[in-house]
Amino acid sequence: MKGGHKVNAGYSQLRWVVLLLAVAVILPTVCLLWFMSQAVKNERLAVRQKLIDIYQEKLFRAGQKTDETWSQNCKFQEVERAGSQPGKMLISLVCDGPYDGLIIYDAAGERIYPIFAADIGEQFDLAEEFAQAWGLEFAEQDLAAAVRVYQQKAQSYSDYVRIAALIGKSRCLAKLGRMDEAIATCRQAAYGDVQNSDDRLTTGLLFDAQLLLLEFLEQDAGKYQTLFRETFVKLLSAINADFEDDSVLACDRRIFLVKKILQISKRDRLVENYFSPGDRIRLGKLVAAEERCLDIAEYFPTTAGLESQQADVFRPLAAGVEVVYGLYHKTDEGSLLVWLCKENIIPALSDYESNFRDSDLIYRILDDSGRFVAGVAKPESEPFVTALVGRHFPGWKVQLYFKDGQAFEKAASRQIVLYTWTGVLVIVLILVAGGFAGRAVGKQAKLNRLKNSFIATVSHELKTPLSSMRVLVDTLLEGGFNQQQQATEYLQLISKENERLSRLIDNFLTFSRMERNKQAFDMVRASPAEIAADTVKAVQTKFNKGRCKFDVSIDENLPQILADKDAMVTALVNLLDNAYKYSYDEKQIELRVFAEDDSVCFSVKDNGIGMSSRAIKKIFSRFYQVDSSLSRSGDGCGLGLSIVKFIVDAHKGRISVESKPGKGSELTVKVPAAI
Numbered sequence: 001m002k003g004g005h006k007v008n009a010g011y012s013q014l015r016w017v018v019l020l021l022a023v024a025v026i027l028p029t030v031c032l033l034w035f036m037s038q039a040v041k042n043e044r045l046a047v048r049q050k051l052i053d054i055y056q057e058k059l060f061r062a063g064q065k066t067d068e069t070w071s072q073n074c075k076f077q078e079v080e081r082a083g084s085q086p087g088k089m090l091i092s093l094v095c096d097g098p099y100d101g102l103i104i105y106d107a108a109g110e111r112i113y114p115i116f117a118a119d120i121g122e123q124f125d126l127a128e129e130f131a132q133a134w135g136l137e138f139a140e141q142d143l144a145a146a147v148r149v150y151q152q153k154a155q156s157y158s159d160y161v162r163i164a165a166l167i168g169k170s171r172c173l174a175k176l177g178r179m180d181e182a183i184a185t186c187r188q189a190a191y192g193d194v195q196n197s198d199d200r201l202t203t204g205l206l207f208d209a210q211l212l213l214l215e216f217l218e219q220d221a222g223k224y225q226t227l228f229r230e231t232f233v234k235l236l237s238a239i240n241a242d243f244e245d246d247s248v249l250a251c252d253r254r255i256f257l258v259k260k261i262l263q264i265s266k267r268d269r270l271v272e273n274y275f276s277p278g279d280r281i282r283l284g285k286l287v288a289a290e291e292r293c294l295d296i297a298e299y300f301p302t303t304a305g306l307e308s309q310q311a312d313v314f315r316p317l318a319a320g321v322e323v324v325y326g327l328y329h330k331t332d333e334g335s336l337l338v339w340l341c342k343e344n345i346i347p348a349l350s351d352y353e354s355n356f357r358d359s360d361l362i363y364r365i366l367d368d369s370g371r372f373v374a375g376v377a378k379p380e381s382e383p384f385v386t387a388l389v390g391r392h393f394p395g396w397k398v399q400l401y402f403k404d405g406q407a408f409e410k411a412a413s414r415q416i417v418l419y420t421w422t423g424v425l426v427i428v429l430i431l432v433a434g435g436f437a438g439r440a441v442g443k444q445a446k447l448n449r450l451k452n453s454f455i456a457t458v459s460h461e462l463k464t465p466l467s468s469m470r471v472l473v474d475t476l477l478e479g480g481f482n483q484q485q486q487a488t489e490y491l492q493l494i495s496k497e498n499e500r501l502s503r504l505i506d507n508f509l510t511f512s513r514m515e516r517n518k519q520a521f522d523m524v525r526a527s528p529a530e531i532a533a534d535t536v537k538a539v540q541t542k543f544n545k546g547r548c549k550f551d552v553s554i555d556e557n558l559p560q561i562l563a564d565k566d567a568m569v570t571a572l573v574n575l576l577d578n579a580y581k582y583s584y585d586e587k588q589i590e591l592r593v594f595a596e597d598d599s600v601c602f603s604v605k606d607n608g609i610g611m612s613s614r615a616i617k618k619i620f621s622r623f624y625q626v627d628s629s630l631s632r633s634g635d636g637c638g639l640g641l642s643i644v645k646f647i648v649d650a651h652k653g654r655i656s657v658e659s660k661p662g663k664g665s666e667l668t669v670k671v672p673a674a675i
């Protein structure tokens with residue numbers, strides 16, 4: 001019953017240990033899984049934040065560059081001189097600069113560019129002066145009379161009236177079909193005594209005369225080839241000069257002239273060589289810009305509507321249906337309104353375009369009222385970063401989108417895979433370590449059980465010889481023997497039991513030292529023959545009794561071995577003891593010592609019960625005993641061979657077993673020879 005309790009207690013203890021082990025494995029695994037899921041989640045967030053940071057930085061830098069570019073673009077050095085050379089400014093800001101047009105105001109806020117012909121009041125003056133001539137020419141169609149009146153006016157002291165009269169006369173002559181005279185008159189008007197004038201009206205008339213002359217000549221371009229070309233080139237360069245230098249012409253008049261020139265140049269191949277395609281495009285662009293300047297100028301005749309506007313920033317201009325972003329710049333000398341048309345905004349924000357085009361991103365720029373301006377009009381996903389465009393574009397926003405909606409996931413996935421694998425590896429390691437720990441605990445539990453049974457065996461083994469010795473000693477003390485011979489027999493029995501007891505205790509002690517790793521071997525060069533002799537001496541008395549044939553053969557000239565002599569004797573005595581114990585009554589035991597391959601072999605052979613091959617694999621384990629009647633009845637507790645193995649291992653030797661059930665056994669210890 002007691003034993004049963006002990007076993008139960010052992011099992012419940014084991015159950016606890018297993019439970020603890022399971023907790024030790026499961027708990028960290030579950031924690032790890034939880035940490036992993038958190039880490040994966042955090043990684044996603046971290047990657048998102050990292051990308052947001054990177055692109056916010058990029059946007060910030062693009063914004064800075066845009067600021068720099070536009071701060072530069074807002075240095076309108078020409079404003080001071082603008083009043084005198086608006087054409088030049090138009091070229092530098094529109095043709096060579098980023099803007100789509102401009103209006104220049106003087107210090108008082110009055111518009112000085114663009115100027116309409118109507119601003120100059122030209123029509124009114126001419127109408128009064130030429131009322132009679134125009135009546136004859138247009139209403140009464142009396143061209144000859146009209147020519148006469150124009151001729152009279154052509155004598156006027158006023159350049160303006162004279163040129164206008166010559167133009168009217170040449171027009172009438174042309175209508176009369178007198179082309180040569182018309183051309184001559186017109187040339188007189190265009191290139192006569194007045195070539196240059198500061199007066200806008202006169203200059204306008206000079207240009208009119210030149211254009212009229214060109215049209216006359218074009219009618220018979222074959223005949224007047226040279227003159228036609230000359231006139232074209234002159235007019236073209238005069239217009240260019242007017243643009244770039246003095247800008248005397250009213251803008252609408254200049255636009256009209258340029259358009260005419262462009263038409264003629266398109267119609268007539270004769271002038272092709274004098275007008276390169278580049279120049280033509282440039283002139284076309286300037287004219288288009290000027291036309292727009294005129295359109296917008298109508299809405300802003302003075303700076304009154306602009307004064308409230310913050311300086312040097314783009315705001316939508318309230319100028320017709322077209323969306324135009326205007327920038328108002330003010331200095332002491334005057335002020336300036338420049339603008340960008342919506343379709344031209346992309347080059348103006350090129351720092352964004354260059355940074356975000358062709359990448360994995362798309363960008364979108366919205367103006368201060370949320371109107372789409374540049375980039376991709378309707379992205380499919382949500383923006384992940386939004387920033388302000390810069391101080392010249394107040395309220396404008398730039399938004400970044402990923403082309404691929406899964407971009408964050410993808411960026412995080414590599415790290416997540418790494419985490420997952422690390423986690424899996426750690427879990428596997430925990431499981432493996434748990435497995436090993438479990439096995440170790442199992443082994444330890446088994447060992448404990450064995451130790452318990454060992455203690456029981458030891459007590460039993462020690463008790464048996466002790467009690468038989470006590471009986472014998474008591475008998476001797478009581479004088480319960482008849483003859484001296486019987487006393488001697490009793491004493492011999494006592495000595496035998498004593499010897500058995502000593503050996504048992506020796507084995508227990510060796511085992512105990514072995515267990516605690518305390519067994520110290522005193523290795524010296526030793527003669528195998530001497531070891532064998534000592535062994536024989538130890539077992540001689542026992543083996544000589546009864547029916548036991550004990551043969552000893554020791555080869556001569558054996559090499560020495562490095563050995564702890566006593567330990568080797570213990571090992572061999574154990575082997576011989578087993579041979580004796582596990583043999584039947586007719587015992588034949590043989591101890592052979594011989595040399596083999598630089599080693600010395602100690603072989604113990606018997607004709608005993610032998611062992612199965614399964615048993616052979618286990619006999620060196622501690623406390624193992626083959627379950628046979630002999631091993632049960634004989635003395636011993638399953639330690640002998642484990643001690644032998646321990647000693648042989650310490651000598652760097654090997655032990656081999658050859659045995660068959662019923663056929664006897666041969667155990668051979670092979671120890672390397674000393675060098």
Ligand code: ADP
Nearest residue numbers: 578582610619625626631636637638639640641
């Ligand atoms: P024990 O104290 O039981 O002899 P050992 O460790 O010396 O323990 O031996 C282990 C077991 O091996 C023995 O119980 C026995 O069954 C078996 N054995 C050992 N030597 C022999 C042998 N020479 N012949 C048959 N069986 C043997």
